[in-house]
Amino acid sequence: MSEIEPGGDTVFIPHDRIVALARAIFSAVGCSEKEASDIAERLSGANLRGHDSHGVIRIPRYAQWARDGVQVPNKTIEIVLDQPGFAIVDGGYGFGQSIGEQTVDIGIAKAKSQGVAVTALRNSGHLGRIGDWSERCAAANVVSIHFVNVRGSLLVAPYGGLDRRFGTSPFSAGIPVAGGEPVILDLATSTVAEGKALVALKGGKALPGDALIDRDGNLTADPVPLYGEVPEGQYPDPNNGPGALTAFGAHKGSGMNFLMEMMAGALGGSGTNGKIGEPKRRFCNGMFSFYVDASRFDGPNVSGAGSMAEEILDFTAFVKSSRPATADGEVLVPGEKERRTMAERLQTGLPLARQSWTDIVGTAEGLGVTVPE
Helix, strand or coil, X not given: CCCCCCCCCEEEECHHHHHHHHHHHHHHCCCCHHHHHHHHHHHHHHHHCCCHHHCHHHHHXXXXXXXXXXXXXXCCCEEEEECCCEEEEECCCECHHHHHHHHHHHHHHHHHHHCEEEEEEEEECCCCCCHHHHHHHHHCCEEEEEEEEEECCCCECCCCCCCCCECCCCEEEEECCCCCCXXXXXXXXXXXXXHHHHHHHCCCCCCCCCCEECCCCCEECCCHHHHCCCCCCCCCCCXXXXXXXXXXXXXXXXXXXHHHHHHHHHHCCCCCXXXXXXXXCCCEEEEEEEEEEHHHHCCCCCCCXXXXXXXXXXXXXXXXXXXXXXXXXXXXXXXXXXXXXXXXXXXXXXXXXXXXXHHHHHHHHHCCCCCCC
């Protein structure tokens, strides 16, 4: 397979090629070998699973953030408070692909020791696809729930409003299944993640018709109201447009978004996304996470239910037995589509809008990184 399939607006980049290029780019901005590799693997891993919004399209923005000091390479978390069952940690604005791993590993270790645990992460750089952390926990047989806010990133209008008041505030949960694939739920509380709007702006997959609201209150699929007009040679900035993303599910998603601010921002200590009369706060992610060692809770119970894995597998089969709503449709459970997409894209390569690939190449060349033919 060629590195770039000719013709059209989509190019297909083999996974190993984009990982190597991304690793070189992040090494060039000052990341250690491990951190550069972690960022490259996790960004490309998002594409493999079909979460293109949190994938390699973010390479140019991450590189610029490193140069501008928005995200700081090679940070080690600071332990603010350490107790047997919980920890409060500060990420020092380090790359979230490193800071998230360090934090989640603390949560896993404490859950293994205590049965249950909590971590509150403050001041992390962009944590990437939050499903990464649910998957990491599930691989250790730990159930996890993650509440995330995006301080300093006002992109989403609350239900019934026009003005931006929320970030995209993702939520993720992971449940291990002995002898089966884990259940992984990973979603933004906005109708679409900002990265999906960026993908659409760059010529990728189109957005649903209610993904954004313009300055006049009209729902739209056009990503331009989020970014405004982008000057030649500049990377799109979602802070510049007059419109906003919408919350998914109207008032329900808006309520969940508010909850993310309460859990990750207020309770977790990272700070919420705004205060009347105060300048916009510095960009970061906060993440409040719960961990449960599944082995402590597993086994038949007095009601006659089976083991945890048996219950999950039986219920999965029950859900999937529902008749499809369309002739060619299928009922899927959380994590199933991602696994199928990964198997396909490992064979075909990662599909990128041609402009997105051009931006990545331009970033590499600007840093003196050689792009393979």
